[in-house]
Amino acid sequence: MEYAPNKDVIVKRIARIFHSGDVVNLGIGLPTQVVNHVPEGVVIILQSENGLMGLGPAPEKGCEDWDNVNAGGSPITVQPGGCFFDSATSFGIIRGGHVDYTVLGVLEVDQEGNLANYKVPGKMVPGMGGAMDLTTGARTVICSTLHFEPSGKSRLKRRCTLPLTAAKEVDLVVTDLGLFQVKDGHFVLAECFAPYTPEWVKEKTDADVVIAPDCKIVNLD
Amino acid sequence: MEYAPNKDVIVKRIARIFHSGDVVNLGIGLPTQVVNHVPEGVVIILQSENGLMGLGPAPEKGCEDWDNVNAGGSPITVQPGGCFFDSATSFGIIRGGHVDYTVLGVLEVDQEGNLANYKVPGKMVPGMGGAMDLTTGARTVICSTLHFEPSGKSRLKRRCTLPLTAAKEVDLVVTDLGLFQVKDGHFVLAECFAPYTPEWVKEKTDADVVIAPDCKIVNLD
């Protein structure tokens, strides 16, 4: 079996997790693209940790309002029925369990549910921003990542080696190979994305993977 | 010397303590009347702990807006430049030291700066309301009280016997006999109100009173 990185299947699969009314925070980068794949008829509410409920699409060029930006500092619009608040309130919403899903990027994620995504000591220290509060506070923590590093190593680990963003907070990991639940100290492969096979995924992952008895093969193309 | 209770001198004297720009919280009852005696030209800002900065006078009869009440539940107006906030913010303002003066009523106050004004066990238990936060948080705590109980006993004590509203928080006590500072475990009589004499006040007070070397006789009529 040959592996070709495919970010599309990751965001497509995550976008199908939500139900109407869910409050969702999408991290910068890959997670942001999830919003483009939410099925028609499903109305989610996007929270932006810099102080907004009801994040809308980017404005047309020339229509930017620089008082309205997302957590990456890019201009955004507001959905009808959205509202603004200060950062203490915003993280009160996050920490208080009022955000249903947070979707984050990954440097490493391990079978205990630990996530490392904010720091490579000595190399890259951007700071945790809101990621630690989001992983601690959101009801369901979804990690989105290509299954393999450019070097070919699996990003799903037995044990993270980088400084942690969150300890034992990860619920789901969606890669371009499949959807994994974190459970009892291992990854449970609940869905395997075609054309890969559960056995191949298990073999290529440098962590303890249990193939769920009802593991489905899903085609997301 | 004969004693006649006189609430007017208490509120008149307290009203002269403030400077323009001071943020003041006036308790229900006697303290509320202080506002009527603030000298012309002195502009204070009244805070109401139920969520208002810039408390104005009571509305004319028939003009009550029942969304706007004071901490006693009576209808009020708002000064131009006033604003509303929730109770957490209101007590953040109080606890955070942003209220310059709080003026409260007294059941007992002692020479250590302890105040009891919210509870007579078994008899009267209204609850502390905002009084504990106000005495802890306001920069200067002023107690306003007739000097004597109806029984003739001094309300200024060596040691409070009732449950405390605040421990060692009282700065000033203004009675109808004089103005007292709480200092180093005793009351310092800084001003004596005519027609009383400092010696008479000291003798009649059931607490350690030191007459300030520069104690003034003040006529407030």
Place this chain on the structure above:
Amino acid sequence: MLEKPIITAQEAAEKVKDGCTLMSGGFMGCGAAHTIIQALKAKGLKDVSLISTDTAMHDLKTGKVTGIGHLVVDRCFRKITASHIGLNQETQRQMNAGETEVELVPQGTLAERIRAAGNGLGGFLTPTGIGTEVQEGKQILNVNGRDYLLELPLKADVAIVKAKKADKAGNLIYAGTARNFNPMMATAADLVIAEAEEIVEVGELDPNHVHTPSIFVDFLVKAERLEM
């Protein structure tokens, strides 16, 4: 933005179960959900644990009752957590007679405990209550030379709050001092029912002026009774 169900006060009252913990906004009746309170009174409620800044008013002489005081008079509560009960003589009577458990909490501490529950904090350190009966049974921590009480979060099964305006998504705007405890309570209960004097279409409220974001509100009720 999805719209929230607009229900009757009677339907709202049915959602408040006997034995639950109930938060009610309002300060001496100002900013209380009077329509829902009357429906709760009509329904009859038992064994509820109430969290409210006060129990509004009940004057034994005149018989005048306001706000949540109506439910006190009907003996709906097994426990009342409040900062002030001084203007409700019936609450005091029930407390002194041992009929109702009353826990008195400093008003600022009460507001902050509710906020802590809604904001996912495990507690906070306040100087309020140090050296008083309020400190009994609580942990005291010294930070930078000053003593503080560790106060814990306070949450509820249901909160009834009262707004001036709501949009159909559930965003709320309060008026004047009727705001008081309502915004914190809306964050700290599993089920939040908001009574509003006016319910407008989604998009009609200025997003800069919303006090309670829509996501906190589960059901809307149109206010029909405004007096205290």
Place this chain on the structure above:
Amino acid sequence: MLEKPIITAQEAAEKVKDGCTLMSGGFMGCGAAHTIIQALKAKGLKDVSLISTDTAMHDLKTGKVTGIGHLVVDRCFRKITASHIGLNQETQRQMNAGETEVELVPQGTLAERIRAAGNGLGGFLTPTGIGTEVQEGKQILNVNGRDYLLELPLKADVAIVKAKKADKAGNLIYAGTARNFNPMMATAADLVIAEAEEIVEVGELDPNHVHTPSIFVDFLVKAERLEM
């Protein structure tokens, strides 16, 4: 209501002393007091300890700098307390070279620490950071079976905040996501200078829509530079 002095950005900059602790509102430059920041840059500032959610942007390739990033580039800070410095390459360079001390704080914890200082709390318990490097050196308390970090208040000598509208008394209204850290910072500094795009007469703002009450603001500056 008394009016607050309206001063120039240069006069404001003079009030920010070398060696002080400075809070600056804004998120990636959005909602920062750009006019005052430029005056601080012109004045030259030394040895300041900065508290800010981030250090805005500085791109080494394009040379583009925004918000408080202008002062980072000028080496005004001996210490930076922030949640994110990822978009300012100069901050990272100074940190890695040991030229500037950088303390990274989770964004929600940072907001709450500033609020705690302004609200007179001695600290608060948060689950954020448990099991990470953030817990190092901090007290862990267990409440109802869950571990929390005790986080302490954070205050400053001076805060510069940015509002959309102010009245002459100092009441502030923010716009959109430009609100961010500004309201908390306005409560947590000894001296608060507010830059506003528009300054109106006392009484022109709706008292229900004020975000920062006037009593927190010491001086007003009319905004002249709006770009990030």
